[in-house]
Amino acid sequence: xxxxxxxxxxxxxxxxxxxxxxxxxxxxxxxxxxxxxxxxxxxxxxxxxxxxxxxxxxxxxxxxxxxxxxxxxxxxxxxxxxxxxxxxxxxxxxxxxxxxxxxxxxxxxxxxxxxxxxxxxxxxxxxxxxxxxxxxxxxxxxxxxxxxxxxxxxxxxxxxxxxxxxxxxxxxxxxxxxxxxxxxxxxxxxxxxxxxxxxxxxxxxxxxxxxxxxxxxxxxxxxxxxxxxxxxxxxxxxxxxxxxxxxxxxxxxxxxxxxxxxxxxxxxxxxxxxxxxxxxxxxxxxxxxxxxxxxxxxxxxxxxxxxxxxxxxxxxxxxxxxxxxx
Amino acid sequence: xxxxxxxxxxxxxxxxxxxxxxxxxxxxxxxxxxxxxxxxxxxxxxxxxxxxxxxxxxxxxxxxxxxxxxxxxxxxxxxxxxxxxxxxxxxxxxxxxxxxxxxxxxxxxxxxxxxxxxxxxxxxxxxxxxxxxxxxxxxxxxxxxxxxxxxxxxxxxxxxxxxxxxxxxxxxxxxxxxxxxxxxxxxxxxxxxxxxxxxxxxxxxxxxxxxxxxxxxxxxxxxxxxxxxxxxxxxxxxxxxxxxxx
Numbered sequence: 359x360x361x362x363x364x365x366x367x368x369x370x371x372x373x374x375x376x377x378x379x380x381x382x383x384x385x386x387x388x389x390x391x392x393x394x395x396x397x398x399x400x401x402x403x404x405x406x407x408x409x410x411x412x413x414x415x416x417x418x419x420x421x422x423x424x425x426x427x428x429x430x431x432x433x434x435x436x437x438x439x440x441x442x443x444x445x446x447x448x449x450x451x452x453x454x455x456x457x458x459x460x461x462x463x464x465x466x467x468x469x470x471x472x473x474x475x476x477x478x479x480x481x482x483x484x485x486x487x488x489x490x491x492x493x494x495x496x497x498x499x500x501x502x503x504x505x506x507x508x509x510x511x512x513x514x515x516x517x518x519x520x521x522x523x524x525x526x527x528x529x530x531x532x533x534x535x536x537x538x539x540x541x542x543x544x545x546x547x548x549x550x551x552x553x554x555x556x557x558x559x560x561x562x563x564x565x566x567x568x569x570x571x572x573x574x575x576x577x578x579x580x581x582x583x584x585x586x587x588x589x590x591x592x593x594x595x596x597x598x599x600x601x602x603x604x605x606x607x608x609x610x611x612x613x614x615x616x617x618x619x620x621x622x623x624x625x626x627x628x629x630x631x632x633x634x635x636x637x638x639x640x641x642x643x644x645x646x647x648x649x650x651x652x653x654x655x656x657x658x659x660x661x662x663x664x665x666x667x668x669x670x671x672x673x674x675x676x677x678x679x680x681x682x683x684x
Numbered sequence: 685x686x687x688x689x690x691x692x693x694x695x696x697x698x699x700x701x702x703x704x705x706x707x708x709x710x711x712x713x714x715x716x717x718x719x720x721x722x723x724x725x726x727x728x729x730x731x732x733x734x735x736x737x738x739x740x741x742x743x744x745x746x747x748x749x750x751x752x753x754x755x756x757x758x759x760x761x762x763x764x765x766x767x768x769x770x771x772x773x774x775x776x777x778x779x780x781x782x783x784x785x786x787x788x789x790x791x792x793x794x795x796x797x798x799x800x801x802x803x804x805x806x807x808x809x810x811x812x813x814x815x816x817x818x819x820x821x822x823x824x825x826x827x828x829x830x831x832x833x834x835x836x837x838x839x840x841x842x843x844x845x846x847x848x849x850x851x852x853x854x855x856x857x858x859x860x861x862x863x864x865x866x867x868x869x870x871x872x873x874x875x876x877x878x879x880x881x882x883x884x885x886x887x888x889x890x891x892x893x894x895x896x897x898x899x900x901x902x903x904x905x906x907x908x909x910x911x912x913x914x915x916x917x918x919x920x921x922x923x924x925x926x927x928x929x930x
Contacts (some may be wrong), residue, residue, distance in 0.1 A: 389707065390703070393707070394698060394703060394706075419793070419796050423796065426847070426851075427799070431847050431850040431851070432843075432847060433803055433843065433847045434840060434844075437839075438839050438842075441839055442836065442840070446744075446748045447744055447748035447749045448748050493750075493751055499799075501802065501803050501806035501840070502800075502802050502803050502806070503802060504798060504802050505758060506795075506798075507751075508754050511751050549698065553706070557710070560714055564717050564718055564721060565756045567721075568722075568724075568725055568755065568756040568757070569756045569757070569760065571725065572725060572755070572760035572761055573761065575760065575761035576760055576761030577761075577762060578762040578763060579762065587763040587764075588763045590867055590872065590879060591763065591864075591866060592864060592879040593766035593864060594766070595879070596794065600872060603872065604873070652797075652798070653798065655794075655795050655798075
């Protein structure tokens with residue numbers, strides 16, 4: 359039976375075609391179908407590559423200005439960062455390191471793990487290490503972070519439980535010669551891939567839901583002027599789109615479209631009929647943020663996260679790849 | 685393009701106990717993702733909704749250490765003005781200089797610029813005016829809380845100043861917070877005001893409330909996605925820089 363939910367392709371198996379009438383049992387079956395079907399790793403492999411490359415870039419930027427952000431004379435020095443987090447559960451080993459060589463080694467390792475993640479070398483070790491090193495940096499960099507860090511860490515954390523390195527990777531080449539093992543898993547559809555995909559999808563829905571309903575508190579989003587105020591924000595601006603203000607209907611139309619798309623994304627992304635519209639809107643909105651509002655990194659990673667709603671089978675069909683089911 | 689993938693159609697083989705355990709872990713993860721924005725969303729001058737507290741407090745270690753404590757209030761509730769920092773200082777050669785952060789021409793690539801931009805927003809978000817000691821007898825609890833928040837702001841501000849002083853070998857430094865007001869379409873099209881017009885940059889005061897031109901009290905302060913106790917110290921537009929800025 360072909361499941362209508364995204365991320366569950368024809369390689370997945372529905373454990374039961376016969377649905378019991380009991381409401382509670384139906385719930386359990388629905389839960390099972392949602393979380394515990396097998397899934398191919400191809401969509402996650404694309405997300406892995408993009409996330410790994412972005413981690414490399416982010417750490418390269420930190421490394422290029424390591425004295426400004428982590429050293430003894432950093433913008434936020436060690437004492438201040440510890441004071442900022444004195445009443446929470448945040449912790450980073452970088453709170454105790456000021457030595458430039460160690461900081462450089464740390465960032466070089468983080469770049470190395472990000473690179474290994476991108477090319478899929480020892481992926482099962484590289485992904486958790488890339489996530490952990492980035493988490494340590496995030497907890498050191500309070501104040502300099504934004505949505506990019508949130509999305510990249512979110513994706514990296516969920517990729518830990520997937521076998522995203524089993525295809526389109528160096529691991530896959532090694533597996534062809536040496537056979538499968540824990541470190542070099544097969545590219546079979548597996549439950550871990552499905553769970554990782556589901557967690558990314560749900561996390562994305564939560565982001566959009568609260569992003570949408572928080573906008574509904576704002577007057578500018580309701581009177582249709584929000585896009586104007588985003589466009590005239592010089593500090594964000596990377597492409598001058600203030601001409602848009604000459605067409606008030608366009609400003610208010612795009613503002614409203616963004617508001618409703620973001621709020622109802624969590625519902626409209628699941629049905630097959632509305633999913634392409636949701637994803638097309640995501641491309642437009644995040645593409646716009648990337649090009650006009652100077653956040654090409656954040657916009658790109660949000661598009662990458664949306665890619666989790668593209669089922670692997672659709673991806674393979676699009677690529678014209680043959681899949682042999684043993 | 686033709687690529688061969690050896691994949692196996694594999695029916696789920698998890699035992700019931702494993703499924704229950706994994707389901708429990710998944711439920712906790714989903715709740716953790718939901719808990720922080722939920723509490724952040726329900727905030728008001730009276731604090732957050734009581735129903736959000738137990739969940740968020742229970743999951744606090746996981747949410748905070750796992751970097752899940754975000755509100756996702758991107759450009760919300762309204763797109764607001766940007767904030768910058770201006771450092772005015774005496775340089776080692778005896779001259780006087782000033783620097784503004786962020787500066788898109790000085791900080792490149794764009795991600796590096798955005799990191800500096802967020803630092804300026806962070807300082808603004810942490811700002812509370814100097815403590816009004818005249819309130820100490822009326823409300824000592826308020827003054828304690830106020831003092832604590834002010835100390836955090838000063839600590840971050842001083843750290844910024846030390847960084848700039850070290851970087852530029854300067855002394856006698858002063859840091860100012862600037863707000864870059866967003867122009868209206870009338871200003872832009874009819875009055876031909878440029879986005880970089882200096883009149884759009886307002887210097888924000890750092891004086892005792894009574895001395896300031898009485899800013900209205902409309903919000904409660906938040907830090908790092910975490911709620912502080914309700915206080916009349918916040919100023920319009922205050923929020924978590926990580927939350928309101930994408």
